[in-house]
Amino acid sequence: MLIKLPNGLIDGLDHFNYCEIDELRGKHQNYLANRQLVEGNIGHLPLLLKDLIVSLQTKEGIQYKGKIEEVVYKLPSGDLETILIKVREKSFGPRYYFEADCPHCGANNKNLRVDLSSLELKEQPIEEILKPKTITLSKLQQEVELKPLFLKDLFEVIKIAKNKQDSVITSLVSTSVKRIGTNVNITSSDIDNIPASDIIEIEEAITNNTLEGTIDTNITIECKECNKEFQHKLQVFDASFFFHSKA
Numbered sequence: 001m002l003i004k005l006p007n008g009l010i011d012g013l014d015h016f017n018y019c020e021i022d023e024l025r026g027k028h029q030n031y032l033a034n035r036q037l038v039e040g041n042i043g044h045l046p047l048l049l050k051d052l053i054v055s056l057q058t059k060e061g062i063q064y065k066g067k068i069e070e071v072v073y074k075l076p077s078g079d080l081e082t083i084l085i086k087v088r089e090k091s092f093g094p095r096y097y098f099e100a101d102c103p104h105c106g107a108n109n110k111n112l113r114v115d116l117s118s119l120e121l122k123e124q125p126i127e128e129i130l131k132p133k134t135i136t137l138s139k140l141q142q143e144v145e146l147k148p149l150f151l152k153d154l155f156e157v158i159k160i161a162k163n164k165q166d167s168v169i170t171s172l173v174s175t176s177v178k179r180i181g182t183n184v185n186i187t188s189s190d191i192d193n194i195p196a197s198d199i200i201e202i203e204e205a206i207t208n209n210t211l212e213g214t215i216d217t218n219i220t221i222e223c224k225e226c227n228k229e230f231q232h233k234l235q236v237f238d239a240s241f242f243f244h245s246k247a
């Protein structure tokens with residue numbers, strides 16, 4: 001199955017934004033059932049992705065020559081989500097059942113259904129991918145360049161949620177920062193000393209800029225209990241996303 005990615009990989013003059021994917025096989029079921037890999041973690045993702053991405057291609061069908069296990073770390077999170085959703089679709093069909101708690105009344109809505117093939121791809125045009133997303137901080141007067149989230153950032157986000165309760169804000173901001181001034185090796189300690197009002201500027205820029213193309217996984221649901229509408233985001237990076245659901 002050949003799918004289109006919302007970002008893709010740029011290498012020299014080539015834009016590899018098509019991906020040939022495989023379906024889930026027995027060994028992948030084993031990864032998904034491995035509690036050490038998946039419990040409160042996303043250890044299954046690199047293992048699944050390196051197997052299920054068969055090739056990356058340009059629109060003209062030129063194949064990317066690099067190693068797939070490295071490609072997995074070079075594609076923005078929107079591409080990874082797209083690949084995982086299409087793998088689920090190829091493996092079990094487009095119908096996906098899920099549950100969601102209503103934020104208005106707390107009711108658990110069961111047997112909600114979405115057609116995975118209908119999720120909208122919001123592509124990032126190549127000019128946008130190549131254009132640096134920068135802001136200049138009002139107080140520090142330094143330029144900050146923002147970046148998409150990659151697989152290692154997703155692991156960092158999970159680590160932050162688990163261990164770094166005392167530095168959640170600076171750690172989360174650091175996953176979207178590529179460069180401050182001339183410093184390109186950004187960690188949360190680089191953010192620690194930035195004035196709070198400058199951090200708010202970075203957070204606003206992260207929210208207001210489209211840092212990467214995505215697949216729209218926000219589903220609008222009408223609560224069966226109170227009839228109010230709410231948004232539910234599909235948890236594509238969870239191992240449970242691949243459990244075979246039926247209703």
Ligand SMILES: [Zn+2]
Nearest residue numbers: 102105223226
């Ligand atoms: Zn409700």
